[in-house]
Amino acid sequence: MKVPLSWLREYVDAPASAAELAKLLVMAGTGVESIEGDVLDLEITANRADLLSMLGVAREVGVLLGKRVRIPAVTLAEGTDALGVEVEVAEPGLCPRYTARVIRGVKVGSSPAWLVQRLESAGVRPVNNVVDVTNYVLLECGQPLHAFDANLLRKIVVRRAAAGEKLTAIDGKTYLLDRDRLVIADAGRPVAIAGVMGGKESEIGPATTEVVLESAQFDPVSVRRTSRRLGLSSESSYRFERGVDYETVDWASRRAAQIILQLAGGRAAKGSVEASVPAPPRPVARVRPARVGQVLGMQVPTPRIREILAGLGCSVGGTDAALEVTAPAGRRDLRIEVDYIEEVARVEGYDRIPCDTQFGLRVAVDDPRDLVCEAVRATLTGMGAYEVLTWSFAEVGTPNRVPFWSPGPLLPLRDPQGNVDRTLRESLAPRLLEVLQTNESYREELHPVFEVAQVYFTDGKGFGERAVLGLAVPGDVLDAKGLLETLFRRLSLPFEVVPAALPFLRAGTGAEIRSGGMVLGYLGSATPGLTGLKAAAAVAEVDFGEIVRGARLGTPYRDFNRQPPVERDLNVVLAEGTPWREIEAALRAGAPAALESVRFLSEYRGKGVEPGKKAVAFSMVFRAPDRTLTGEEAEGAVKAILNSLQAKLGAALR
Amino acid sequence: MDLDAKIAELKAAFEKDAATVPAEQLKSRYLGREGRVRDLFVLLKSVPPEQKGAAGQKLNGIKAEFERRVEELGRTKAVAAAAGALDLTLPGRAPEFGRRHPIYSTWDAIGRVFMKLGFDVVYGPEIETEANNFEALNIPLDHPARDGFDTFYVEPPYLVRSHTSPVQIRTLRSRKPPIRVIAPGKVFRPDKPDAGHSPMFHQVEGLLVGPGITFAHLKGVLDLFAKSMWGPATSIRFRPSYFPFTEPSAEVDVSCFICGAKGCPVCKGSGWVEILGSGMVHPRVLENCGIDPEANTGFAFGMGVERIAMLKYGIPDIRRFTENHFAFLKQF
Ligand SMILES: [Zn+2]
Numbered sequence: 006m007k008v009p010l011s012w013l014r015e016y017v018d019a020p021a022s023a024a025e026l027a028k029l030l031v032m033a034g035t036g037v038e039s040i041e042g043d044v045l046d047l048e049i050t051a052n053r054a055d056l057l058s059m060l061g062v063a064r065e066v067g068v069l070l071g072k073r074v075r076i077p078a079v080t081l082a083e084g085t086d087a088l089g090v091e092v093e094v095a096e097p098g099l100c101p102r103y104t105a106r107v108i109r110g111v112k113v114g115s116s117p118a119w120l121v122q123r124l125e126s127a128g129v130r131p132v133n134n135v136v137d138v139t140n141y142v143l144l145e146c147g148q149p150l151h152a153f154d155a156n157l158l159r160k161i162v163v164r165r166a167a168a169g170e171k172l173t174a175i176d177g178k179t180y181l182l183d184r185d186r187l188v189i190a191d192a193g194r195p196v197a198i199a200g201v202m203g204g205k206e207s208e209i210g211p212a213t214t215e216v217v218l219e220s221a222q223f224d225p226v227s228v229r230r231t232s233r234r235l236g237l238s239s240e241s242s243y244r245f246e247r248g249v250d251y252e253t254v255d256w257a258s259r260r261a262a263q264i265i266l267q268l269a270g271g272r273a274a275k276g277s278v279e280a281s282v283p284a285p286p287r288p289v290a291r292v293r294p295a296r297v298g299q300v301l302g303m304q305v306p307t308p309r310i311r312e313i314l315a316g317l318g319c320s321v322g323g324t325d326a327a328l329e330v331t332a333p334a335g336r337r338d339l340r341i342e343v344d345y346i347e348e349v350a351r352v353e354g355y356d357r358i359p360c361d362t363q364f365g366l367r368v369a370v371d372d373p374r375d376l377v378c379e380a381v382r383a384t385l386t387g388m389g390a391y392e393v394l395t396w397s398f399a400e401v402g403t404p405n406r407v408p409f410w411s412p413g414p415l416l417p418l419r420d421p422q423g424n425v426d427r428t429l430r431e432s433l434a435p436r437l438l439e440v441l442q443t444n445e446s447y448r449e450e451l452h453p454v455f456e457v458a459q460v461y462f463t464d465g466k467g468f469g470e471r472a473v474l475g476l477a478v479p480g481d482v483l484d485a486k487g488l489l490e491t492l493f494r495r496l497s498l499p500f501e502v503v504p505a506a507l508p509f510l511r512a513g514t515g516a517e518i519r520s521g522g523m524v525l526g527y528l529g530s531a532t533p534g535l536t537g538l539k540a541a542a543a544v545a546e547v548d549f550g551e552i553v554r555g556a557r558l559g560t561p562y563r564d565f566n567r568q569p570p571v572e573r574d575l576n577v578v579l580a581e582g583t584p585w586r587e588i589e590a591a592l593r594a595g596a597p598a599a600l601e602s603v604r605f606l607s608e609y610r611g612k613g614v615e616p617g618k619k620a621v622a623f624s625m626v627f628r629a630p631d632r633t634l635t636g637e638e639a640e641g642a643v644k645a646i647l648n649s650l651q652a653k654l655g656a657a658l659r
Numbered sequence: 660m661d662l663d664a665k666i667a668e669l670k671a672a673f674e675k676d677a678a679t680v681p682a683e684q685l686k687s688r689y690l691g692r693e694g695r696v697r698d699l700f701v702l703l704k705s706v707p708p709e710q711k712g713a714a715g716q717k718l719n720g721i722k723a724e725f726e727r728r729v730e731e732l733g734r735t736k737a738v739a740a741a742a743g744a745l746d747l748t749l750p751g752r753a754p755e756f757g758r759r760h761p762i763y764s765t766w767d768a769i770g771r772v773f774m775k776l777g778f779d780v781v782y783g784p785e786i787e788t789e790a791n792n793f794e795a796l797n798i799p800l801d802h803p804a805r806d807g808f809d810t811f812y813v814e815p816p817y818l819v820r821s822h823t824s825p826v827q828i829r830t831l832r833s834r835k836p837p838i839r840v841i842a843p844g845k846v847f848r849p850d851k852p853d854a855g856h857s858p859m860f861h862q863v864e865g866l867l868v869g870p871g872i873t874f875a876h877l878k879g880v881l882d883l884f885a886k887s888m889w890g891p892a893t894s895i896r897f898r899p900s901y902f903p904f905t906e907p908s909a910e911v912d913v914s915c916f917i918c919g920a921k922g923c924p925v926c927k928g929s930g931w932v933e934i935l936g937s938g939m940v941h942p943r944v945l946e947n948c949g950i951d952p953e954a955n956t957g958f959a960f961g962m963g964v965e966r967i968a969m970l971k972y973g974i975p976d977i978r979r980f981t982e983n984h985f986a987f988l989k990q991f
Contacts, residue, residue, distance in 0.1 A: 034899030050901035051803040226801040246803050300939055300956055301907075302875025343942055347899070347907035350874065355897035355909060360882045361875035364867065367777035367839060375770075375780055386757035393983040394760045397785070397819075397845065397859055416786075418811040418819065420849035429786075429819070440983040449985040452757060459785055459845070468786045468817055 008062050009126040010043035016063035018072050026066070033069055033351055044126055054247035055335040058147030068316045068352060077145075079256065081263040084272040090155065090217055094280040095164040099187050100199065102222040102254050102281035103163055106262050107155060109215045111135060111271035120268070129240070134268045135209045135216055138261050140240070147335070148220060148249055148257035149241035151189075151197060153207040155215035162190045163199060163221075163280075170195055174202040174237070186231050187223065200228040200245040201237055216265065220258035222249055250335040251284045292328045292345045300346050303358045313352045314345060374472075377496065377553045378457055381474060384495045388488055390453040390476070395436035397459065398427040405535050407432035407509045409527055409546065410471060411462030429461035433475030434509075434544045438536040441477055445538055451479035453488060457549050472549035473526075477542055482514045482530050485543035489518070489528065496556035500525065509535060510544075518547055525551045566601075568628050571639040574606065575647070576622040578614055579656035588621060588654065595649020597642045599627045599634060620659050662702065662714055666721055669695055673725060682733035689725050696722050761991045762861055762980050765968040766843050769863045772887045773841045776880060778865060781840045783826035785847075789816040791825035795947045796904040804903045811847050811858075819847040823862045824904060827959060830866065831948035836955045837869030843964070854976040861964035866940070868950065868957025874907060874939055877958035881911055881937065888967075889916040896931055905938025905959055916970075925970065932970060935962035 010026060013019050020026045027037040027045055035056060036048035047056070055061040060076065067074040088107050094100050115121070116137040124131050129140050139150040166182035172195045173179045180198065182188060188195035197203040200223035209216065228245040232238050255277075262273050292314075294307040307325050314321050318333030332339035339345060350358065382392060399405075399415060408431060415428035430436065433456060440454050454477050459470045478485040486502060493500050500520040507515035510529030518526040526547035536542055579588070589603055606622040614620050625646070627639050650656035673689055680688070689695050699718055706714045770780055789800075798804055810821045826842035834840075843863040850856040867880065878897060885893045893916060897909040912933050915926035922928040937960035942952035965977050972991070974980075979987055 032898060034901070051806065052901045229801050229803070300873060302873025341942070343906045350907045351899040355899060358878060359875050360879040361873065362879040362883060364872065364876045364879070365837070369774040369777050370779050372780050374782070382759060382763070386759055388757065389755035390757040391985065391988050392758065392760040392763060393988070394762050394980055395983065396981060397847070416813050418813060420811060421809050429813070443983060444985050447984060447986070452755070452985065454983070461786065468813055470784055470786055
């Protein structure tokens with residue numbers, strides 16, 4: 006809200022400069038968006054509807070500086086004419102107070118320079134003298150007013166719109182209304198959307214001579230819903246949504262009528278017509294000065310508390326142990342004890358509250374998720390992988406489905422307007438591959454990328470999510486598998502890779518990652534459809550919760566063998582389709598206990614190896630627990646292994 | 660001829676040869692199977708028996724000395740030879756290492772400070788209910804207080820959380836005071852992406868609830884946080900604000916760590932940078948979670964990880980974080 010310092014000064018002795026005023030307000034909780042000349046643009050928090058007016062800001066300045074506020078005196082000279090307008094409020098729940106005055110014989114024209122200048126400095130466009138006065142009083146006291154051309158209005162009905170009713174508002178647009186929209190109507194049709202905007206037909210124009218001046222209080226929720234539904238917001242709706250003050254309704258009506266008479270001439274009819282429920286009682290809060298200290302950690306003397314509350318316009322009774330405090334009109338945010346504690350802190354200044362670090366010692370408990378995540382990130386980055394951060398969203402109707410975690414439909418996300426332009430992702434793979442693609446298009450050297458993040462699913466009954474470790478690796482599926490092997494070794498988590506038909510992966514490359522009989526995830530080569538990459542890439546996803554459950558970060562020490570190892574390499578030729586898993590099983594079956602480890606070295610097909618066969622080289626380490634192995638023993642072991650390979654797989658020494 | 664004299668002669672010859680003869684040749688000439696030390700051992704046969712022990716020791720001594728010298732010379736010459744062939748200005752054979760994403764490392768850095776202060780790290784789901792995301796936090800439906808909390812809905816009443824505060828609700832319901840936790844995580848808001856906004860970002864929220872916890876403790880904890888994060892000279896400033904779930908509420912600024920609070924573009928000349936929102940947990944929130952607000956008080960705070968990271972590294976645009984260019988990630 007724009008507040009010109011010169012206007013504010015009419016009501017309170019404000020600080021000398023806009024900058025000083027800004028500092029004062031900021032340190033009391035009202036943000037200042039900008040300062041232009043002597044105009045401050047204030048950011049008013051949703052709880053402080055009372056600050057949406059010059060008088061409200063003046064009251065705040067008055068409290069903070071201990072100055073008196075000058076409220077304009079209203080001296081409306083009413084005539085003797087009868088009102089000639091009836092009001093019926095059909096929905097008192099949505100309109101607790103409605104008043105109307107009538108002014109006849111006005112001469113509509115442009116406003117005097119002082120008024121035009123004030124409205125413009127506050128960012129409001131001048132229209133004509135009558136409308137300008139209603140806007141001026143709105144800015145002055147925060148009560149929205151509306152002026153109708155009375156020629157068309159003999160009976161005012163505040164009611165729900167009928168379904169299908171339409172109204173062309175003064176913005177020139179036509180709005181379709183329904184039962185949930187409150188309207189001001191004449192005998193037949195709506196003439197205004199209550200609290201939001203008036204209608205074009207009853208707008209004040211050059212031909213207007215008779216004015217109906219509306220000042221009312223509408224239900225904040227109803228106005229807010231209507232404003233949001235119609236996508237129509239105004240200075241009025243903004244204030245009604247935040248709540249206007251019951252008492253100010255009449256003051257504003259008289260104040261505006263008085264100025265209209267001054268600027269546009271005419272006569273005020275006698276009195277006003279009013280339809281209202283009784284004023285709601287103001288809440289009384291019990292405020293214990295001791296509690297102020299308990300919440301703030303700073304003792305504020307009781308007389309000072311009384312002084313601050315009185316300065317805010319509260320009436321303060323009760324005892325020193327428990328004050329009984331009634332909020333002033335307009336401070337709808339002050340209801341319970343803690344509301345007043347905040348006021349005391351705010352007016353005293355938060356900088357007066359000390360820093361206290363005596364809140365007791367406690368050792369934080371490590372979450373296994375954090376420890377494992379740290380090990381995963383350290384290991385993968387240590388191997389050259391980049392951690393990335395990708396969107397949890399997927400496009401609507403993406404052809405790149407990776408329905409590994411759940412076969413259900415993607416979860417749509419609706420924005421507040423109800424648009425669905427994205428879904429929650431079911432898999433990390435598409436976004437990780439997209440990262441490789443982005444970097445490929447920037448001609449970066451490609452590195453493996455990974456992320457631990459949620460994937461989402463629906464299981465028919467409800468929604469779910471699951472933390473997943475995702476990897477995308479330039480190269481083939483063994484590049485991805487190697488990273489996982491080293492990672493899982495770091496985590497002491499045994500796993501195996503079992504070929505599986507996964508339709509979103511390149512045929513023949515897909516496999517499940519299993520541990521202890523459970524499926525933890527998958528890996529495989531990405532299809533060109535999934536990546537758009539020129540380079541080959543593999544992907545893997547592993548259930549992160551299962552990694553956390555299975556990982557052992559601190560395994561007990563086992564003594565190691567100090568005997569010298571004997572190493573032997575073998576190169577054998579066997580049938581093309583024999584998987585390494587079988588070769589290793591066969592050689593282990595024939596090996597003596599002294600075989601400590603086997604390491605695959607290479608595979609070869611081609612010249613020197615007959616078609617349908619391949620040569621496989623591997624390296625073995627032998628070691629006895631209690632003595633140095635002799636050369637003869639090692640040779641014997643190799644021979645036994647060769648025999649086993651020969652017997653089981655028909656392998657021959659190359 | 661006396662043995663001692665022969666030893667002295669041999670030593671002189673060895674030193675003379677050492678200057679010119681390569682180590683391997685020295686070794687075979689003096690220490691080999693037909694070397695000159697061996698020749699002396701042959702002489703040992705003619706030494707009288709009572710002197711044999713001492714003479715043997717002398718010969719073994721000279722042998723050991725020559726062996727040591729040969730090895731030494733060999734080593735020096737190898738280094739000299741290698742230095743001639745090797746270009747040490749060539750780059751080393753360096754293994755590649757990857758990088759951590761700056762958002763996750765900033766998240767960790769924030770978490771580390773609070774763990775030192777005894778805060779546990781807690782997590783909650785990203786798909787939440789309206790009740791946990793709004794109602795329990797004293798944010799009523801159809802209230803202007805919701806304006807700052809536009810939300811993506813999955814299907815009412817389910818939504819993706821717009822802040823990590825629902826984790827506070829879950830923690831207040833599942834633990835008993837005293838409660839001291841931080842809740843980091845992803846949050847979602849239907850904002851159009853621009854330099855300062857993103858529909859997905861990260862928050863770290865904190866909560867300390869128990870008997871006797873005051874606003875002064877809130878100030879104390881955040882002062883320690885700021886000093887740990889940005890250095891001991893950092894100071895903080897509390898400004899009143901409004902959040903439906905805290906009262907009194909405060910925005911917290913830190914003295915600008917870019918310019919040392921002298922005024923720069925980052926702090927817009929003010930010397931202060933806004934970093935988080937905080938306040939005393941609203942009694943209604945405690946009540947909603949079954950905690951007696953008379954016996955317990957507490958504070959909560961929340962900060963955006965992206966904002967902290969942008970300030971820390973001087974990154975001007977929030978969109979850099981989700982583009983994942985290696986050229987960007989390589990810098991962290
Ligand atoms: Zn600065």
